[in-house]
Amino acid sequence: xxxxxxxxxxxxxxxxxxxxxxxxxxxxxxxxxxxxxxxxxxxxxxxxxxxxxxxxxxxxxxxxxxxxxxxxxxxxxxxxxxxxxxxxxxxxxxxxxxxxxxxxxxxxxxxxxxxxxxxxxxxxxxxxxxxxxxxxxxxxxxxxxxxxxxxxxxxxxxxxxxxxxxxxxxxxxxxxxxxxxxxxxxxxxxxxxxxxxxxxxxxxxxxxxxxxxxxxxxxxxxxxxxxxxxxxxxxxxxxxxxxxxxxxxxxxxxxxxxxxxxxxxxxxxxxxxxxxxxxxxxxxxxxxxx
Amino acid sequence: xxxxxxxxxxxxxxxxxxxxxxxxxxxxxxxxxxxxxxxxxxxxxxxxxxxxxxxxxxxxxxxxxxxxxxxxxxxxxxxxxxxxxxxxxxxxxxxxxxxxxxxxxxxxxxxxxxxxxxxxxxxxxxxxxxxxxxxxxxxxxxxxxxxxxxxxxxxxx
Numbered sequence: 001x002x003x004x005x006x007x008x009x010x011x012x013x014x015x016x017x018x019x020x021x022x023x024x025x026x027x028x029x030x031x032x033x034x035x036x037x038x039x040x041x042x043x044x045x046x047x048x049x050x051x052x053x054x055x056x057x058x059x060x061x062x063x064x065x066x067x068x069x070x071x072x073x074x075x076x077x078x079x080x081x082x083x084x085x086x087x088x089x090x091x092x093x094x095x096x097x098x099x100x101x102x103x104x105x106x107x108x109x110x111x112x113x114x115x116x117x118x119x120x121x122x123x124x125x126x127x128x129x130x131x132x133x134x135x136x137x138x139x140x141x142x143x144x145x146x147x148x149x150x151x152x153x154x155x156x157x158x159x160x161x162x163x164x165x166x167x168x169x170x171x172x173x174x175x176x177x178x179x180x181x182x183x184x185x186x187x188x189x190x191x192x193x194x195x196x197x198x199x200x201x202x203x204x205x206x207x208x209x210x211x212x213x214x215x216x217x218x219x220x221x222x223x224x225x226x227x228x229x230x231x232x233x234x235x236x237x238x239x240x241x242x243x244x245x246x247x248x249x250x251x252x253x254x255x256x257x258x259x260x261x262x263x264x265x266x267x268x269x270x271x272x273x274x275x276x277x278x279x280x281x282x283x284x285x286x287x288x289x290x
Numbered sequence: 291x292x293x294x295x296x297x298x299x300x301x302x303x304x305x306x307x308x309x310x311x312x313x314x315x316x317x318x319x320x321x322x323x324x325x326x327x328x329x330x331x332x333x334x335x336x337x338x339x340x341x342x343x344x345x346x347x348x349x350x351x352x353x354x355x356x357x358x359x360x361x362x363x364x365x366x367x368x369x370x371x372x373x374x375x376x377x378x379x380x381x382x383x384x385x386x387x388x389x390x391x392x393x394x395x396x397x398x399x400x401x402x403x404x405x406x407x408x409x410x411x412x413x414x415x416x417x418x419x420x421x422x423x424x425x426x427x428x429x430x431x432x433x434x435x436x437x438x439x440x441x442x443x444x445x446x447x
Contacts, residue, residue, distance in 0.1 A: 181420065
């Protein structure tokens with residue numbers, strides 16, 4: 001096994017081009033488990049944890065730019081207004097894991113249970129990929145192509161994740177057996193966008209990859225329209241409408257039975273999480289307006 | 291490959307397999323057995339160390355990634371020859387039973403008290419959520435954290 005430790009992105013991309021078999025490692029919280037248990041023996045490892053280019057974090061105008069190498073602990077500290085992502089980051093593993101794990105790792109592993117991914121999906125985030133021959137920009141949807149499969153070419157690295165900062169409340173919630181060290185049985189991201197008067201809902205761990213729930217989104221935005229809640233945050237939204245929103249979310253799930261839960265339980269969890277997420281968002285708007 | 295790193299204030303080096311973890315280097319090559327090998331997947335926290343001053347699981351860091359970096363292990367806590375207040379509090383509160391999780395917990399508690407000398411119960415539970423103990427039921431560990439925090443605040447050992 002070879003080991004490469006570049007100190008710049010350019011050097012890393014050249015190594016990646018010359019050694020497509022080299023597996024990138026940053027925080028190591030996924031890859032090290034596979035190495036420790038002998039499940040994976042790559043021909044080479046490419047340490048991308050020393051590339052300053054992957055450590056960017058912050059706002060550029062109305063865009064949020066997040067380097068794939070920024071650990072979750074820094075996201076929590078430095079992007080406090082990206083509430084859905086911060087809430088997702090807070091549920092990742094444990095303090096030890098959050099000091100190492102990165103959004104780049106969630107994208108690279110492309111597990112449907114990656115906690116950051118529903119947040120990226122409700123932001124309609126773009127993933128920027130680079131190789132020695134240039135760079136390209138994919139929507140999260142085109143990047144995550146299936147369970148543990150993504151669109152990254154063997155000579156590419158993820159160099160940035162970017163989205164337009166939403167205006168409105170957002171959240172992430174998940175169901176698991178305890179608060180820490182849990183792989184989600186179901187995960188839910190919700191984002192309201194006051195500018196476009198729209199709502200976005202994304203679910204993790206309940207399908208082959210992250211799923212948006214377009215019917216629930218349209219219905220939810222329509223409910224706020226009918227209640228006049230977009231312009232008047234105090235306007236009441238009926239419990240029946242919230243329940244229907246949850247049902248539509250559950251209907252968009254494509255869950256399976258596995259060791260962590262049954263498909264039926266996951267579908268039920270989606271309905272509950274989506275209903276609660278919308279109720280929280282409405283409460284949040286009421287509190288802000290008050 | 292040769293890996294050279296600063297452990298507990300001293301530069302050390304060893305030949306490491308490129309896929310080896312920092313934990314295996316500490317234990318197998320450098321003879322530092324305080325960090326325990328519990329799960330090798332970041333679940334149990336028994337190998338908690340400071341990596342460039344951040345609390346991490348040594349099993350999830352590649353030894354090669356630690357080249358040129360600073361690591362502090364549980365052995366650094368009692369480096370002066372006397373127990374660290376956190377270690378003393380674990381003994382006095384009865385927070386040690388089989389002892390396997392103890393080094394990782396002590397490092398995690400010392401890390402917490404460096405950042406927050408007077409943590410709430412909720413903060414303590416959150417800070418220790420990455421460390422498993424199968425003996426104590428955790429209550430004595432929480433007692434030990436409060437005891438250590440009180441003593442460190444008063445400057446008593």
